[in-house]
Amino acid sequence: MGRPQTALAEPERPLEAVREVPPAPARSPYIVGPAFDWAFFLLPPLLALGLGITISGTAFSDDPVRFFGQEKTRAGLMVGSIIHAHLVAVFFRSHGNPAIFRLYPLRFVLVPVLAWAAIRGSAVIAVAATVLATFWDVWHSGLQTFGLARIYDRNRGNPPAMGRRLDFWLNHLLYAGPILAGATMLDHFSSFEGFDAVGMPWLASVPAHMTATHGLWTRAVLAVGGAFLVFYVVASVRLARQGHPPSFHKVFLLVTTGACSIYTWGFNTWGEAFFIMNLLHAVQYLALVWAMEGDRLRERLRLRGRALALALFLGAVFAYGVGAELLDPDLESLWAFTLVVSLMHFWYDGFIWSVARKQV
Structure with a gap:
């Protein structure tokens, strides 16, 4: 989850054009503050893993219940709602922030309408958009952790470009590698099966080909990933000897997130991989958007306290x-709307937070 590509950085515009939340105190190693960072940025991988293990095999996780005509487990409803909530939260950043909205009005108004029309107008585009959302989510989730890690390294006093590319590829390896090599690979590629219904069996056969060659993918990821990890450690030691030691918080975040990703995506021992990984990603993202936009939301609505603004923010996204x-999936127009929200979330993050640029 994803993401955020986040707190991470603002668009490449004059500083006066984009107002940020006040940073942590000078020379602070934190993004917001010790309690906030540990609760919502640093510990979520371990907390989500612990919760996933705790609910595994319980009625909360396994027993289906009917909610408004839909049959779901309580765990499925919980994580699904959190996923959709964090996806729509980007609009507080894009449409709710006047300074940001003025920079990209066509992207924020016209593109979502055109995307919705295209998805509703073509079954092929609808299936392709579903596949795109699945794999864009993987990319986006890796970038979210990357962005947080780079912020912590910057706060440590390291130059923004120092080790940036190493962190970029490490985060994608730690997130996408276990998916390609592990137990949840087929779950991610199953979205291709929708092409069979639109007369494209060659694309619908992708999951079968991936399953047949899974052993090769696993060995390739282990070989390339293992070599890169050795290279990353050697390069990091070299940077430390040159006077640029990595941030402790960055190392903690990367180690815990990477271990959680490998354990859950790679082995899915407890059957809760999607619950764990999406929960940790969504919690980090929601916390980040609130940290950046909470005060602005309160001021725009002329609310007296942050608590009321927080209740409004969480109430809106969780509703x-x-x-x-x-x-109901048969309500195709509304289903297309939720798919557009997902795609816009991934796309907007790419240029609002600017994590993919050399800023953090």
């Missing part, structure tokens, strides 16, 4: 999240 999760 959408629950509604989207319980949506």
Whole structure:
């Protein structure tokens, strides 16, 4: 989850054009503050893993219950609602921030309408958009951790470009590698099966080909990934000897997120991989958007306290999240809307937070 590509950085515009939340105190190693960072950025991988293990095999995770005509497990409803909630939260950043909105009005108004029309107008585009959303989510989730890691390294006093490319590829390896090589590979590629219904059996056969060659993918990821990890450690030691030691918080975040990803995506021992990884990603993202936009939201609505603004923020995104999760898939226009929200979330993050650029 994803993401955020986040807190991470603002578009490459004059500083006066984009107002950020006040940073942590000078020379602080944190993004927001010790309690906030540990609760919502640093510990979520371990906390999500612990929760996933705890609910595994319980009625909460396994027993289906009917909610408004939809049959779901309580765990499925919980994580599905959180996923949709964090997806729509980007609009507080894109459409809710006047300074950002003025920079890209066509992207924020015209593109979502055109995307919705295209998905509703073509079954092929609808299936392709579903596949795109699945794999864009993987890329986006890796970038979210990358962005947080780079912020912590910057706060440590290291130059923004120092080790940036190493961190970039490490995060994608730690997130996408276990998916390609591990137990949840077929779950990610199953979205291709939708092409069979639109007369494209060659694309619908992708999951079968991936399953048949899974052993090769596993060996390739282990070989390339193992070599890169050795290279990353050697390069990091060299940077430390040159006077640029990595941030402790960055190392903690990368180690815990990487271990969680390998354990859950790679082995899915407890059958809760999607719950664990999406939960940790969504919690980090929601916390990040609130940290960046909370004060602005309160001021725009002329609310007296942050608590009321927080209640409004969480209430709005979770109302959408629950509604989207319980949506009847036969309501194609609304289903297309939720897919557009997903795609816009990934795309908007790419240029609003600018994590993919050499800023953090």
